[in-house]
Amino acid sequence: MLRSFCEQLVNYGVPLLRMQLAQRALHPEFGGIGFTWTRADGMNAEYFARTDHTEAPVEWLQSPFFALIEGGEDEIYADLTGPDAARFPIFERLRAMGATSYFAHWQPVGEVTHADYDATSQKAEGVVGSWSFDGEPAAAKAYHALIREVFETLALVLSAASNREMGRSLLQVYLGRDAGARVLSGEIARGSSERIDAVIYLFDLRGFTELSERLPGEDLVDLLNDYFGHVVQVIQAHGGNILKFMGDGVMAMFNVGSLGEDAQAAMRAIRELGPRMERVNAVRAAQGLPLAGYTMALHAGEILYGNIGAPNRLDFTVIGPAVNLTARIADMHRTVERSIILSEDVRKAAGAEGDCLVSVGRYMLRGVASPIELFTLYDPDAGAVIATDIEPPEGRKA
Numbered sequence: 001m002l003r004s005f006c007e008q009l010v011n012y013g014v015p016l017l018r019m020q021l022a023q024r025a026l027h028p029e030f031g032g033i034g035f036t037w038t039r040a041d042g043m044n045a046e047y048f049a050r051t052d053h054t055e056a057p058v059e060w061l062q063s064p065f066f067a068l069i070e071g072g073e074d075e076i077y078a079d080l081t082g083p084d085a086a087r088f089p090i091f092e093r094l095r096a097m098g099a100t101s102y103f104a105h106w107q108p109v110g111e112v113t114h115a116d117y118d119a120t121s122q123k124a125e126g127v128v129g130s131w132s133f134d135g136e137p138a139a140a141k142a143y144h145a146l147i148r149e150v151f152e153t154l155a156l157v158l159s160a161a162s163n164r165e166m167g168r169s170l171l172q173v174y175l176g177r178d179a180g181a182r183v184l185s186g187e188i189a190r191g192s193s194e195r196i197d198a199v200i201y202l203f204d205l206r207g208f209t210e211l212s213e214r215l216p217g218e219d220l221v222d223l224l225n226d227y228f229g230h231v232v233q234v235i236q237a238h239g240g241n242i243l244k245f246m247g248d249g250v251m252a253m254f255n256v257g258s259l260g261e262d263a264q265a266a267m268r269a270i271r272e273l274g275p276r277m278e279r280v281n282a283v284r285a286a287q288g289l290p291l292a293g294y295t296m297a298l299h300a301g302e303i304l305y306g307n308i309g310a311p312n313r314l315d316f317t318v319i320g321p322a323v324n325l326t327a328r329i330a331d332m333h334r335t336v337e338r339s340i341i342l343s344e345d346v347r348k349a350a351g352a353e354g355d356c357l358v359s360v361g362r363y364m365l366r367g368v369a370s371p372i373e374l375f376t377l378y379d380p381d382a383g384a385v386i387a388t389d390i391e392p393p394e395g396r397k398a
Helices: 002-011 064-071 090-097 119-123 137-141 144-175 177-184 208-214 217-237 259-286 321-330 344-356
Strands: 016-024 030-038 042-049 075-079 101-108 126-133 193-206 240-246 249-254 293-310 313-319 340-343 357-363 372-379
Touching (some): 002 042, 016 144, 064 075, 064 101, 144 177, 177 313, 193 321, 208 217, 217 240, 240 259, 240 313, 249 259, 259 344, 293 344, 321 340, 340 344
Parallel strands (some): 293 340
Antiparallel strands (some): 030 042, 075 101, 193 249, 193 293, 357 372
16 A cells, blocks of 8 residues: 555656655564655565663664654654755765655544653654655655645554554464454454364473562563563464463463374474473573473363453453363372373374373373373483473572
């Protein structure tokens, strides 16, 4: 749409050399998104990192867009052939491209009425755009009114599209990729659920209670974010979906196809996560940061996946005997002295991928009528089981 907008301006006779547009992005990683079109190279998109806890880049602080958003101006016009060319550093680069004049406009979208917003945030909702022209500055200036009027409608269309995109992104961030997509598609009725076969995956940090008693809150949050960041990346890379964070634990599920495909994907994630966690702890130890061990429990079976809760507060989650049994298996780490435990159902479903599993015995689990055989990973090259240390690594430092 933006590409067509710029091309239409050029076809109409506007001597447009470059257009840049930016708007806020409601996303945990990105603070904004920008689009740049040039007559020579077409359209490019750029995402800007959040600066909540860091100093904003100097380039941004010295930009016309910052002046528009924070300085109270609605428009900026500059004749780049005269003294105006020295006002902002970017003007020098635009002149090198052949630009002779510059026009920037802030277009608010909607109203901000939240009582907690201060005066500087009143312009937080909107779209800011700039247009650089070549040729005679006076000739380009004659088109400012046209651009201003068209941009008002364009900003509304962009805002509507970006709001849906922000909603999609936030639902995926807070609910998970699959659950977020389901909610956005309309699966929002309380009690609506689907029976699916999946592998339930429980990850838990060991030694977290002791760490939480002696570490400052900020350090504890940094520790969780560090470990969870790697765990989530590995799980998602193999097609898994994060269901929820539970204190120092992560619940995920693999539902990539058949139950066999789910188990195989989960097995690949387990094998990748072990070495990844070793590297994470090596880096943290070298930096003198506190360390944590971990455990994993996996079980395969039928689950109910859907909306559960109150009429005005729902959770898109999983329930059922398979979920409960996974939790029971997670309670067995100290008994079997293994950090990774998988049920016999995962072993059967994994097929050849399960050849690296060895039995650690049959056990009666609380609430389960029959004994369950449990398995752990075995490394044939090393001739030993993998990750037998269920306690945090030695020598951790606060």
